[in-house]
Amino acid sequence: MSTAARRARERAQRHQLIITAARELAETEGWEAVTTRRLAERVEYSQPVLYSHFGGKDGIVRAVALEGFTELTAALRRARESVQEHGPEDGTGRTLRAVGMAYWDFAARHPALYQAMFVLPTDLKFAHEETPQALRDAFGEFVAAFDPADPERLAMAEVSWASLHGLTTLGMSGRVPTATQTERIELLVTLLVGGG
Missing domain, CATH: 1.10.10.60 (Homeodomain-like)
Structure with a gap:
């Protein structure tokens, strides 16, 4: 060498x-x-x-956040694929439910990592030409949870992620009880795509 x-x-x-x-x-x-x-x-x-x-510390937080997005993508992909491998008859609702639960579980298991990714100030930007691939991949898992033929697929992915982030942040900060987080995710899925 x-x-x-x-x-x-x-x-x-x-x-x-x-x-x-x-x-x-x-x-x-x-x-x-x-x-x-x-x-x-x-x-x-x-x-x-x-x-x-x-x-400096900002660069460290940024690096931690990027690593977190890579790990989040893997967790969401595992959840999505575990449902989708059973076929399209299982529906978008089941896929989105699995992705939502994986998202919540990830944040609950890694609260400081989640803070680095979404709460602490960094220069990481979504929906921008400078968006790092790790962030694009994480968003791609939300997009992949929806029917490719759905013309509202991107908007639904944004709304589902934003809603899950809100539920997660409120739960992690103690503003809503975490014991009922599963029910909230179920309600969110029903509101977005029905029970399917």
């Missing part, structure tokens, strides 16, 4: 180590605890090394 290839590999490993440490710290102590000083101590690298990778 060449010196350049070894250095690139080591840099990628350091990059991932910092992201993983930030996620762990955020999940256990909250994002307020994630500082470059604490991360530098945790990963045993200097603060300038962290800055060379991310430019």
